Amino acid sequence: MAQPSCSDQRDRPEKGRCCPGPAGGPECGCESHATVSGSAAAGHWIVGQVDTPAGTIPKVEARLRFQDRLGAWKARWAIGRMNYAVVPGLYAVGEPGPDSPVFVTANYKMSFDVLRKQLADMSAWVLVLDTRGINVWCAAGKGTFGTDELVKRIATTKLAKIVSHRTLIVPQLGAPGVAAHQVKKRSGFRVIYGPVRASDIPRFVENGFDATPDMREVRFDFRDRLVLTPLEIVSWGRRALWGRQGLIIMLTLVVVSGLDRQGWLLHKALRLGPWALAMYAIAFLCGTFLAPLLLPWLPGRAFAVKGAVLGGVAALAVTWFRWDASAGWGTRVNIAAWAVLLPTVSSFIAVTFVGASTYTSLSGVFKEMRLAVPVHITATIVGVVLLVLGQFV
Amino acid sequence: MGKLAYLRNIVTLELHADKCTGCRMCMEVCPHGVFVLAGKKAKIDDRDACMECGACARNCAAGAISVRAGVGCASKFIHGQEHGTVARCFFRIWGYGV
Structure with a gap:
């Protein structure tokens, strides 16, 4: 079965419009902006224009400026990320002519930037598809970077009048969409799949527009995972730490820490509360930061297992630190409670990193979640019961 | 460091060799080197490496490949429903089953 989601997006354009993404802004993905001209496409990256038989085409520089790097950095930290887009359409890099190659990309600005940066030593056309500000791979998975949009964009930009050849270089990760x-049949243009990583484009061009097997392989190196962690921290943090739910959870932890057989004791809350908050923070750090970074070295294939093991190691370290032969049963049960809760929270957060990984299958994710979530719920109940019980023994 | 590998024996990828024309397109688009050429036809070499992105099936002109493709929670970015989506995604996946 092919991807059912492909036409989905087209059936529900109103969803795209109500989202805070580029569809909401002036550079929206609405049809009225489909044919873009130089004047509409404002941005510091546009440095001139090129005349063609189909009108003037905005020319962009291949050099990235400080603003571009800052914008990418901000997007990594989820600042303005849903509205980080360029206007779809055709752009020129260098002094392209009818024979120059055409590179296709998405209108997520980071995608556009990594491509133009690699075209510094050549003259080329860049065809930007309207993916509503989503990167190539994610948009291809959803079909917005797809056959329909590509064929439509070839027509609206009058590409056939601008270039004499009939070849497009589409990033390999656009292939799911x-x-x-079909592109060949519907537009006459032949699609050549370029390398996975834009940084391989110069080598790909040197190699006669042929990608070698190493350019075709998706990796998930330490650095690839590292740059994804800020988004994990921010998107989880805005719920679990500084969001309303997070504040409620943390307040509850402090309140519970003060419970005692004699009622509620402030000095107990002040003694155990910081521990509870520290445990919670450690679990958060394990799930959002350490698990993605240490992914290949954590045992297990399932992300839930990887996250739980990491949380378990952290819990052991904490236990070693807190354990005291003279400690009362209350402290011991409290330690046990966190030995259950810490891996659970870490595991729960780590599972969601499958969405950012480059090698997990949907079937695998389904299976993992169906097994992991009941365990997470059960473990949370056990942990909370232990936590409360520990206050009264 | 070993190659990252996800769960075994779960992928829905199927290759119908009788329809395969040996055009190599699947080998070209697969980001995980799942396919190899055996004689004049494609062959699934590393099934568990498949991430069900659907690129091969989409680009198989002969319709010889089937896979239930999907991108998990990425829909939240497309629809822009950031708030509370993780929980919703969990329940959707759990509730719907496979």
Whole structure:
């Protein structure tokens, strides 16, 4: 079965419009902006224009400026990320002519930037598809970077009048949405799949527009995972730490820490509360930061297992630190409670990193979640019961 | 460091060799080197490496490949429903089953 989601997006354009993404802004993905001209496409990256038989085409510089790097950095930290887009359409890099190659990309600005940066030593056309500000791979998975949009964009930009050849270089990660044989049939343009990483484009061009097997392989290196962690921290943090739910959870932890057989004791809350908050923070750090970074070295294939093991190691370290032969049963039960809760929270957060990983299958994710979530719920109940019980023994 | 590998024996990827024309397109678009050429036809070499992105099936002109493709929670970015989506995504996946 092919991807059912492909036409989904087209059936529900209103969803795209109500989202805070580029569809909401002036550079929205609405049809009225489909044909873009130089004047509409404002941005510091536009440095001139190129005349073609189909009108003037905005020219962009291949050099990234400080603003571009800052914008990418902000997007990594989820600042303005849903509205980080360029206007779809055709752009020129260098002094392209009818024979120059055409590179296709998404209108997520970071995608656009990594591509133009690699075109510094050549003259080329860049065809930007309207993916509502989503990167190539994610948009291809959803079909917005797809055959329909590509064929439509070829027509609206009058690409056939601008170039004499009939070849497009589409990033390989666009392939889940683009059917090369259908593009050929519907537009006359042949699709050549370029390398996975834009940084391989110069080598790809040198190699006669042929990607070698190493350019075709998706990796998930330490650095690839590292740059994704800020988004994990921010998107989880805005719920679990500084969001309303997070504040409620943390307040509850402090309140519970003060419970005692003699009622509620402030000095007990002040003694155990910081521990509870520290445990919670450690679990958060394990799930959002350490688990993604240490992914290949954590045992297990399931992310839930990886997260739980990491949380378990952290819990052991904490236990070693807190354990005291003279400690009362209350402290011991409290330690036990966190030995259950810490891996659970870490595991729960780590599971969601499958969405950012480059090698997990949907079937695998389904299976993992169906097994993991009941365990998470059960473990949370056990942990909370232990936590409360520990206050009264 | 070993290659990252996800769960075993779960992927829905199927190759119908009788329809395969040996055009190599699947080998070209697969980001995990799942396919190899055996004689004049494609062959699934590393099934568990498949991430069900659907690129091969989408680009198989002969319709010889089937896979239930999907991108998990990425829909939240497309629809822009950031708030509370993780929980919703969990329940959707759990509730719907496979």
